[in-house]
Amino acid sequence: MKKVLVVDDSLSVARQLEKIINESGDLVCVGHAKNGAEAIKMNHSEDPDIICMDMNMPGMDGLTALRSLVVLDKTVKVVMVTSLGGVGDKFTEAIKLGARNVISKPFEADNVLNILRTL
Amino acid sequence: MAVKFFGQFLVGQGVVTSEALLHAIELQERTNLKVGEMALAMGYLTADDIERAHTAQQTKDLNFGDMLVELGILSTTQLQEVIARQKATHLYIGEALVKVGALTPAKLDACLADFKADQAPYVADRIELPAGLPNQALWETTVDMTYKMITRVLGIQFRPGKCQEVSQLGPHEMIAGMDFSGDANARYLLSVSGRLQRTIAKAVLKEDCVDHEPQEILEDAVMEFVNIVCGNVVAKASQSGTALEITPPMTIHPPENGLPVPDGYCALLFPIHVSEDDCMELGLFIKKP
Numbered sequence: 001m002k003k004v005l006v007v008d009d010s011l012s013v014a015r016q017l018e019k020i021i022n023e024s025g026d027l028v029c030v031g032h033a034k035n036g037a038e039a040i041k042m043n044h045s046e047d048p049d050i051i052c053m054d055m056n057m058p059g060m061d062g063l064t065a066l067r068s069l070v071v072l073d074k075t076v077k078v079v080m081v082t083s084l085g086g087v088g089d090k091f092t093e094a095i096k097l098g099a100r101n102v103i104s105k106p107f108e109a110d111n112v113l114n115i116l117r118t119l
Numbered sequence: 120m121a122v123k124f125f126g127q128f129l130v131g132q133g134v135v136t137s138e139a140l141l142h143a144i145e146l147q148e149r150t151n152l153k154v155g156e157m158a159l160a161m162g163y164l165t166a167d168d169i170e171r172a173h174t175a176q177q178t179k180d181l182n183f184g185d186m187l188v189e190l191g192i193l194s195t196t197q198l199q200e201v202i203a204r205q206k207a208t209h210l211y212i213g214e215a216l217v218k219v220g221a222l223t224p225a226k227l228d229a230c231l232a233d234f235k236a237d238q239a240p241y242v243a244d245r246i247e248l249p250a251g252l253p254n255q256a257l258w259e260t261t262v263d264m265t266y267k268m269i270t271r272v273l274g275i276q277f278r279p280g281k282c283q284e285v286s287q288l289g290p291h292e293m294i295a296g297m298d299f300s301g302d303a304n305a306r307y308l309l310s311v312s313g314r315l316q317r318t319i320a321k322a323v324l325k326e327d328c329v330d331h332e333p334q335e336i337l338e339d340a341v342m343e344f345v346n347i348v349c350g351n352v353v354a355k356a357s358q359s360g361t362a363l364e365i366t367p368p369m370t371i372h373p374p375e376n377g378l379p380v381p382d383g384y385c386a387l388l389f390p391i392h393v394s395e396d397d398c399m400e401l402g403l404f405i406k407k408p
Contacts, residue, residue: 009367086355105347
């Protein structure tokens with residue numbers, strides 16, 4: 001089972017992602033962080049294989065957290081989940097910073113699982 | 120089911136790898152010059168002129184080319200020449216992928232056709248707005264994207280009402296809002312009844328029943344819907360060269376007599392009739408120039 005940490009300030013999005021992950025059979029959600037700072041702490045405590053992280057969050061946003069995560073943990077794979085995925089600059093910035101992929105909102109379960117399973 | 124960047128579409132379809140896309144983006148960045156860089160390459164200005172125009176932009180809302188003309192650095196004819204050269208040499212991401220060997224020209228054509236079909240639902244129809252409103256195309260896109268997402272994400276049939284200029288919004292159960300900044304400044308607001316709040320929560324959470332959900336989750340779902348709409352508006356706007364930033368969404372509980380429009384803003388209201396006795400309202404509080 002690959003361990004996935006969900007990072008999103010939206011309770012409804014986090015709940016959807018947790019459901020998709022936990023019903024997959026081969027992935028398990030190990031927690032939910034509400035901003036980038038919490039994500040960094042929970043990456044240390046929960047040691048996930050994958051982090052699914054929103055870009056636009058209050059406090060530390062997703063791209064700022066991504067910058068830190070790729071330095072602090074060379075093994076964790078980060079996928080950004082965002083309504084801004086279609087903005088070329090944002091997509092490029094996320095990939096350049098080390099994100100493995102970007103999932104655009106609104107998303108479908110199959111799309112999320114296809115991306116997470118290829119990591 | 121969202122506005123996508125063509126490169127993102129190709130990676131998502133497994134047509135190119137993210138590594139190949141990155142190579143193509145790097146080629147694009149080396150090839151596609153900004154207005155100032157192109158004017159510099161054409162010998163029309165100096166690096167100091169570019170710096171001066173950037174500084175001037177901090178206190179006056181003009182795009183970079185217009186600022187160069189405003190400051191007397193370029194003539195209008197020179198600016199037109201610079202823009203024409205920019206267009207003539209511009210490398211699109213698909214062309215860049217061909218140049219780095221990640222796509223053949225024939226495959227690019229086929230992928231572009233697939234991409235256009237995928238994005239067809241997001242091509243805006245004309246929406247009538249008050250004459251003289253700045254950034255008309257952006258607000259048309261915003262309204263159109265809202266309508267399309269109501270249909271596609273919420274699965275709600277509705278009848279759009281005529282745009283009105285108003286002095287307040289609501290009152291309704293709640294208003295979810297999000298601020299746009301950058302090339303345009305405005306607050307996007309979606310005002311909904313309690314019944315529509317539950318309908319939106321069902322769709323966003325993909326649940327058949329939300330009767331036992333706490334109010335916090337119901338409000339969060341409406342905010343997330345606004346986040347999806349606004350994120351896709353920003354994506355669509357960026358494709359036509361309008362750069363916008365958005366803040367995280369917020370919940371507003373309007374006073375009994377409605378949410379007043381702040382000074383310095385004009386307010387547009389778009390009624391969205393869902394049934395004979397239920398309606399949501401899209402409000403745009405647009406900062407006056």
